[in-house]
Amino acid sequence: MSLLPRTAEEFSSAEYWEKFFKKRGEKAFEWYGDYNKLCGVLHKYIKVQDKVLVVGCGNSELSEQLYDVGYKHLTNIDISETVVTHMNQRNAARRPGLTFHQVDATQTPYEDATFQAALDKGTLDAMASEEEGALARNMLTEVGRVLSVGGRYVCVTLAQESVIKLAVEHFVKVGYAVRLHCLQEENNTEEDSFALPVFVLVCTKFRQPMPTPILEMCLGENGTPVRHTQVKELLSAVREHQAYSVLRKKLRTGTDASSNLSLTLCHTKTGLPRYSLAVQDCAPGAKVPRTNQFAIFIVPQGSETAWLYSSSEGRRQLAASANFRRLVVVTMHRNQEYPGMEAVQSELSPMVMDLAPPGMPANHQVPFLSVGGDLGWREEVSRGVSQLSGEYCVENVKGEDGGLYRRLVFLSNTGLVQSESRLIATKTASSHKKKNKKKANAAAALVTSSSSMMVDSGFLCCTHHEVMVASLAMLGIGTPQNKDIPVSVLLVGLGGGGLPQFLRDFVPNTTVEVVELDPAVLEVAKQWFGFQPDHRLTVTVGDGLDRISALEKEGGILFDSIMFDVDNKDSTLGMSCPPAAFVETPMLQKVWRLLTPRGVFMLNLACRDSTLRNSVLERVRGVFPTVLSRKIEEETNEILLCARDSLDAAQILPSMNQAGKDLQSSLCSDRTEPNRKPHIDIATLLKDLKVE
Numbered sequence: 001m002s003l004l005p006r007t008a009e010e011f012s013s014a015e016y017w018e019k020f021f022k023k024r025g026e027k028a029f030e031w032y033g034d035y036n037k038l039c040g041v042l043h044k045y046i047k048v049q050d051k052v053l054v055v056g057c058g059n060s061e062l063s064e065q066l067y068d069v070g071y072k073h074l075t076n077i078d079i080s081e082t083v084v085t086h087m088n089q090r091n092a093a094r095r096p097g098l099t100f101h102q103v104d105a106t107q108t109p110y111e112d113a114t115f116q117a118a119l120d121k122g123t124l125d126a127m128a129s130e131e132e133g134a135l136a137r138n139m140l141t142e143v144g145r146v147l148s149v150g151g152r153y154v155c156v157t158l159a160q161e162s163v164i165k166l167a168v169e170h171f172v173k174v175g176y177a178v179r180l181h182c183l184q185e186e187n188n189t190e191e192d193s194f195a196l197p198v199f200v201l202v203c204t205k206f207r208q209p210m211p212t213p214i215l216e217m218c219l220g221e222n223g224t225p226v227r228h229t230q231v232k233e234l235l236s237a238v239r240e241h242q243a244y245s246v247l248r249k250k251l252r253t254g255t256d257a258s259s260n261l262s263l264t265l266c267h268t269k270t271g272l273p274r275y276s277l278a279v280q281d282c283a284p285g286a287k288v289p290r291t292n293q294f295a296i297f298i299v300p301q302g303s304e305t306a307w308l309y310s311s312s313e314g315r316r317q318l319a320a321s322a323n324f325r326r327l328v329v330v331t332m333h334r335n336q337e338y339p340g341m342e343a344v345q346s347e348l349s350p351m352v353m354d355l356a357p358p359g360m361p362a363n364h365q366v367p368f369l370s371v372g373g374d375l376g377w378r379e380e381v382s383r384g385v386s387q388l389s390g391e392y393c394v395e396n397v398k399g400e401d402g403g404l405y406r407r408l409v410f411l412s413n414t415g416l417v418q419s420e421s422r423l424i425a426t427k428t429a430s431s432h433k434k435k436n437k438k439k440a441n442a443a444a445a446l447v448t449s450s451s452s453m454m455v456d457s458g459f460l461c462c463t464h465h466e467v468m469v470a471s472l473a474m475l476g477i478g479t480p481q482n483k484d485i486p487v488s489v490l491l492v493g494l495g496g497g498g499l500p501q502f503l504r505d506f507v508p509n510t511t512v513e514v515v516e517l518d519p520a521v522l523e524v525a526k527q528w529f530g531f532q533p534d535h536r537l538t539v540t541v542g543d544g545l546d547r548i549s550a551l552e553k554e555g556g557i558l559f560d561s562i563m564f565d566v567d568n569k570d571s572t573l574g575m576s577c578p579p580a581a582f583v584e585t586p587m588l589q590k591v592w593r594l595l596t597p598r599g600v601f602m603l604n605l606a607c608r609d610s611t612l613r614n615s616v617l618e619r620v621r622g623v624f625p626t627v628l629s630r631k632i633e634e635e636t637n638e639i640l641l642c643a644r645d646s647l648d649a650a651q652i653l654p655s656m657n658q659a660g661k662d663l664q665s666s667l668c669s670d671r672t673e674p675n676r677k678p679h680i681d682i683a684t685l686l687k688d689l690k691v692e
Contacts, residue, residue: 032122032156033183033198035065040221041181041200042066042119045152049073050116053146055105055139056123059083064091067098075115077103106138113148121156124201128163136163140170147205155201159238167201168215168231175209178202179216179225180234182241197245199238254358257283257319260312265351267336274336275348276304278329279355280319288325294356295324297369298344300376302397302405304331305417307634314634322369326357334393334414338375341368371400382528386410386520389569394528396423396453404453405461408496408524416576418521418567419496420461421529423453455530457501458678463632463685464604465499467639468563470685471630472507473659474600474641475560478666484509490551490559490594492544492582493566494521497531504537506667506678511536515544517566545581552590562591563602574609575616577637583616588623592644601642608636617692626652627692630685640692649691660686 035042046052048070054063057076067074078084078100087100103109105123120143128136143153153171157163159180171178181200215234216225219241228234247263257280265275282288297318299309308314309329319327330348338344345368352366382394391411399405404423409416460466476482487510491500494516503512516522519541525531533539540547544566551557568579581587583603591601601624607613617640621627624642626649631638660682667678 032158035062035069037183037198038062038121038156038200039069041183042154044221045154045202046071046117046119051075051114053077053108053110053115053118053143055118055120055143056126057083057087057100058122059087060121062119062121063098064095067095072097074098075110076100077105077108079104106135106142108142108146110146112145113151114146116148116151118143118147118151118153119156120153122158124155124167125157125160125163128160128166133162133166136166137170140167144171144174144176144205149205149207151205153201153203153205155203157199157201158196159199159201159242161235161239164199164201164238165231165235167203168234171203172213172215172231175211176203176205177210177214177216178234179204179214179218180238181218181221181223182238183221197241248354251279251355252358254281257281257316258312265348272336273333275333276331277355278315280315280327280329281357282319282323282325282327283316286320286323288323292322292324294326294328294360294364295322295367295369296328296330296345296348296352297322298341298375299329299331300371300374300400301332301338301378302376302395303371303400305415306400310415326355328352328355332375334378334380334395334411341370341373341375344375381406382524384520384524386518388518388520392418392520392524394524406453406455406496406528408521408529416567419498419525419529421455421457421496421498422459422461424456426452426454455496455498456679457498457505457530460498460502460680462498463635464637464639465502465565466680467630467632467685468499468565468602468604469502469507469680470660470663470682471600471602471628471639471641472561473656473663473682473686474643475598476659476662477507478662478664479659483666486511487561488559488596489513489561489563490515490548491563491565492547492578493564494525494531494539495565496529497525498529499563499565500537501531502678504534507663508666508668512538514539515547516541517543545587548587548590548594552593557594558596558599559594560596560599561602562594562599563604565604567606574612575605575607577604577606583619585619585622588619592623595644597645599644601640601644603640603642605638605640606636621692628652628689629692630689641689652691653689656686656689657683 051073052071052075054074054076057063057078058080063074063076076087076099079102081102084100084102091098124136124139127139140153147153155167168178179202181202183198183200213231215228215231217228217234217237218225226237228237244263247261250259250261259279259281261279263277264273265277266272267274303309306314308318309331315327315329318329332338332344353360353362353364356364356366377398379396380393381396383391385391389410389412393409393411395407395409397405397407406421406423407417408419410418460469472487475487477487487507489503489510489512491512492515494500494514497514500512500514503510514537516539522539522541544564564578564582566578566582568576570579573580595601603620605613605616607616617627620640620642624644625646626643628641629638630641664682667680
């Protein structure tokens with residue numbers, strides 16, 4: 001298998017383990033696996049002729065099974081006199097060479113370097129919770145003392161985080177090599193079963209302690225070791241496997257349409273994310289053909305942020321349209337190569353049945369669906385780091401409409417496109433293409449050559465930007481009486497610069513001041529999105545809140561429109577746009593005072609929390625006497641249009657119709673490119689306005 005699972009959900013050990021051990025009760029000692037399950041990995045590390053110390057043997061049958069297949073040098077110890085007496089009596093006749101001794105594993109009577117292996121099945125798990133782990137550390141120290149050079153501590157464990165962390169850190173500190181095998185639980189259909197993997201921890205003693213830790217993870221008994229450089233990386237891999245097992249259990253027992261189950265598949269060699277999978281079941285009662293039980297949908301590269309694929313609502317709609325009982329939506333990651341659809345299907349196929357709905361036969365042929373059988377296209381053109389927002393990349397993608405687009409994406413939130421612009425061929429590229437019409441690969445050469453493309457400043461990719469432009473109709477732009485009146489705009493949030501450039505280039509008599517907190521964003525806008533400030537389009541680098549406060553304090557500077565288009569870095573809130581401080585009443589009052597009498601405040605609001613959204617709206621209405629809203633279809637965004645003065649609610653919507661026509665007719669061509677016109681339908685954008 002070339003992929004490793006990694007769930008997108010955080011594996012919460014505390015609650016799960018509490019429930020797990022309550023369920024486990026007194027009868028579950030063999031849940032760690034019997035000889036048949038463990039023999040492959042045990043034979044790999046313990047030779048038949050080795051002298052083996054079995055630590056905390058309990059009443060497990062494992063020692064008896066090992067003895068029966070040839071392991072005759074087993075020393076079994078346990079602290080319980082009852083257990084030792086019982087096990088000696090049970091084996092006296094059939095296994096005379098198999099003996100059990102009452103010995104404290106933290107203080108054994110054996111000499112140094114007596115054993116070639118120490119076998120522990122569950123004893124570490126039992127002892128680690130006692131006395132804050134002190135007993136377990138004493139036991140591990142004693143095990144290390146009685147092991148010979150080259151000897152191995154082989155521990156069968158459920159790898160609860162505190163337990164495995166204690167053991168790994170102990171052996172790394174004393175210079176052992178550490179390897180973990182994850183033995184994936186076979187499909188278990190019992191309702192109350194826990195499909196957790198069993199791990200086998202193998203720690204090897206060297207004559208001289210290892211100067212650099214050797215930390216490895218293997219999937220299965222014969223999986224290729226994946227090397228980790230830090231203990232926390234190894235522990236993270238353990239959590240990922242455990243969470244994947246929990247996910248498999250959920251999927252085998254069924255989910256509902258509202259579940260949001262997802263996981264990430266990583267390269268076994270590099271550990272880098274390769275695929276993200278979201279599992280979507282059909283709604284209860286849906287009429288699904290018997291043949292449509294399960295399918296995999298491959299999202300084209302560059303389309304993964306589209307509402308249909310990135311949101312739970314969109315995926316539910318996609319699943320309903322595909323009409324399968326269960327649909328797995330697969331997206332591909334940046335910085336990964338995908339040779340073609342056939343290769344992707346081949347790579348995913350070994351893991352597909354892990355995600356199948358209950359009752360699916362193991363040999364079922366699962367269909368792979370896509371948009372036109374195409375993997376899409378993506379080209380990274382730049383990558384950098386912002387001190388404020390972290391790592392980012394600028395990439396070109398091919399849209400579902402066949403056009404080319406440039407995006408700015410911050411890698412801390414790869415599901416969100418920070419800025420997007422449409423690309424068009426430069427004159428040089430267009431001439432070159434005409435001269436090479438006979439060449440079959442001319443179009444492909446154009447696509448892959450970013451140097452031959454330029455940003456189309458007349459095209460706004462974001463609907464909420466289009467709505468903001470259309471809403472300038474509230475200022476009466478384009479009417480005979482306002483034809484020559486200047487329009488001043490203050491915009492907080494630059495992004496790629498598409499919105500302010502559109503305002504400067506196409507809305508007559510407009511000057512724009514942009515406030516941008518992140519200087520790296522300004523440089524990206526200039527270098528990759530064709531952003532060109534001038535005397536009518538200026539940029540202030542700084543905090544938008546501070547700039548508004550300073551302008552209000554200075555006095556005398558008023559704007560016809562103030563626009564907030566700034567995202568919220570705090571993901572703990574249910575509002576991704578804007579930051580909460582921008583919609584507090586004192587700040588809204590400052591905005592009100594900075595507007596001209598005809599002025600309008602435009603707020604890009606993205607809020608999934610209905611209670612929080614209502615709170616914001618109440619504060620806005622408390623400052624602005626007239627508030628309109630326009631919901632962005634298939635997105636969480638909405639634009640609030642807030643007039644400084646009171647307007648007649650009965651007349652405002654009808655009047656906006658004519659105002660929109662006036663604004664549309666007044667939009668002019670880009671002065672630097674006279675033949676380039678704005679691509680915007682103002683009447684359509686204003687059609688769904690409502691009074692709040």
